[in-house]
Amino acid sequence: MDQLSHVATIIALTMGTAWASGINLYAAVLMLGIMGMSGGVQLPPDLQILAHPAVLLAAGFMYVVQFVADKIPGVDTGWDTLHTFVRIPAGAVLAAGAAGAVDPSLSLAAALVGGGVAAVSHAAKSGTRIVINASPEPFSNWAASVSEDVMVVGGLWMALNHPFLFLALFVCFIALMIWLLPKIWSGVKKVFRFIFNLFRSKEHMPHQPPRQE
Secondary structure, three states: HHHHHHHHHHHHHHHHHHHHHHHHHHHHHHHHHHHHHOOOOOOOOHHHHHOOOOHHHHHHHHHHHHHHHHOOOOHHHHHHHHHHHHHHHHHHHHHHHHHOOHHHHHHHHHHHHHHHHHHHHHHHHHHHHHOOOOOOOOOHHHHHHHHHHHHHHHHHHHHOHHHHHHHHHHHHHHHHHHHHHHHHHHHHHHHHHHHHHHHHHHOOOOOOOOOOO
């Protein structure tokens, strides 16, 4: 039973770090680093570097920047677009590190799966934000941003302390994404189609000559 729990903890941490990285990489690194530094959890050897003060300082600074950018409509989408090239590779690296000092082939497998999981959670986050930005009020952005931070912290805590429960919810997340991502993509296309039609209609508006006084 202890062996099963150990394996479940490794899998949960591997999938949890990848999933959290796709949503808020800096919050994930900051939480894992703080827990590792405080002794609240024993991080795998390859993730113990997250508890280094320099890493915590950098992650904390970038988290503050993202905290602000993530709540400004339009800016959050640009931020998410740039972080496509950050969150997914980082998710793969963290997943490989969470697998611990195991066979290199298992670390590579963890990196491949982790990168895919990070891509899915990143696509869900960024796609949802594009749809939310179609709303004229900013409060939905704030609510979505805070909810994402809470999910990352709560999800990682659950992965570290209740791995079986996390894995059960993770399977539900994957099933939800299989159903939800096509709908999010459809909403994203509608938003971009609306913007394209809006600009095209402005380009075709007849030129009004200046009035003669």
